[in-house]
Amino acid sequence: MDEKLITLNNLKIFAEELLKANYTLILQDKQGIRWEKISNSDELHISSKLKPTKASFKEFVFSKTEPIFYFNNKNDGVELIDSNLSAEKMVFFGSKPCDAKSINIMSKVFNWDYKDNFFNTKAENSIVIGMLCEYRDEFCFCTSVNLSPVSSDGSDLFLIPTDENNFAIRIVTEKGREFIQPFLKLFAEGNPETTDQIFKKINLPEKGFESEVIRSWIGNNFEHKYFERAGEICLGCGQCAFVCPVCHCFDIVDEECGYSCGRRMKNWDACQFSLFTLHGSGHNPRHNQTQRYRQRISHKFKYYVDKFDEILCTGCGRCSRGCPVGIDIGQIAKEVHSLAANKV
Ligand code: SF4
Ligand code: SF4
Structure with a gap:
């Protein structure tokens, strides 16, 4: 697996470049309530120790409420007008593994007997930058459902803090590789063996059930x-x-x-x-x-x-x-x- 290194300073420049390229950056708010859009890189606060927000980022790919179509009664029949599909390019920045996996899981049902273009368009236009998670409480049980705090499953890119001011970033999917390509000047080459050592030291939640x-x-x-x-x-x-x-x-x-x-x-x-x-x-x-x-x-x-x-x-x-x-x-x-x- 390819791996790069990036400093905190360059991570902020990366965020600024993404905003200039018309990506919408979405991350956990500081109050732990919900995911929110940021408009400049000074608002980029990412930490592996944040408590999960009360709401997940699901609402950005599966809207709480949205029009499917509009209708007008006319003298010669009913006119139907399709709703516009959103083409907003979204980046979920610093997602915990238990959020990062959500789009993949929901994709199964939204592409089963009927293809849901509302969900699919948003999912296709989304990049998930996952992050190693160091938060634990009595309610976490990711290890019992085939995930873990170091799982990159569902992420396109995966951030691993190596110290206060530096990160390794794993390229997980081809989509992630293409996404990062224009910004490679901000990254140095990394070494997956070093981050494997970090993963080994992470305290995993005890598996509670099969x-x-x-x-x-x-x-x-x-x-x-x-x-x-x-x-x-x-x-x-x-x-x-x-x-x-x-x-x-x-x-x-x-x-x-x-x-x-x-x-x-x-x-x-x-x-x-x-x-x-x-x-x-x-x-x-x-x-x-x-x-x-x-x-x-x-x-x-x-x-x-x-x-x-x-x-x-x-x-x-x-x-x-x-x-x-x-x-x-x-x-x-x-x-x-x-x-x-x-x-x-
Ligand atoms: S399980 Fe709890 S949160 Fe869910 S519907 Fe019942 S009372 Fe509400
Ligand atoms: S613990 Fe499971 S069921 Fe409860 S909110 Fe998280 S993903 Fe949903």
Whole structure:
């Protein structure tokens, strides 16, 4: 794997050059709330020790709300006008591995039976500059879902701090190689063996469960009472889905502007909402919160794996940090692992 070196000063010049070349630079805000666009390189603050933001960068590639098309009622029929697809060139700068992997995971569902051009256009115009992560808390569990704080999976380029003012940068994908090409004068040659030594010294979160065990247990225990444990306290607020880097459900709603015109909107939705599966007849096949919580866990650890060979979770811990009633998905997965081990 090719590797370069760059000083902090040159990293700022790199950011300035990208802004001049009309890239939108997006990075974690200093308050730990969300990812935000910066307009000059003085705002470039990157650190491997930042706490994950409350919201992931998902909203930039999968919009919270966006028009699919507009319609006008005319005397001779209905006129449909396509929505413009964004061609904004975006760079996610200093992404933790548990965020960097999100675009690849969501690409599977957005390119399955139907190709979602809204997502694909934004994903194709995005570069992910991942970064080694040195933040840990009780909610992180990336090592249990086939990731790690040193994983470059999902990144195009991967930053590794070598000291306060210097970084190594790994070229991970061909897209990353082409992207960096015009700026090579800012980089020196690196040595992958040196960064391998850095990786070896990184303290990894303890692996709490085997995802394959969870998948198999869910497949055999659809009606298990264990799901009531979370289902009985879950408020159905949907916070967990909205902050998640890989939850991708959406609803489609027509908004009228009067008799003659309107637009068809695509809006984020969440399987924890009671209306999510409500049929027009009034029947709701998931009529209680236990069934909805079971769906959340099953989709992440079984159905998505069965369909796409990918766990629908990066172990970022966001949903657990923010849950108003303290439901901790990593803890639940550990408990399911224990149930499976004890054949309960
Ligand atoms: S954040 Fe917690 S309470 Fe809200 S829907 Fe998710 S699991 Fe339920
Ligand atoms: S389910 Fe929770 S821990 Fe897993 S990726 Fe989503 S927010 Fe992160």
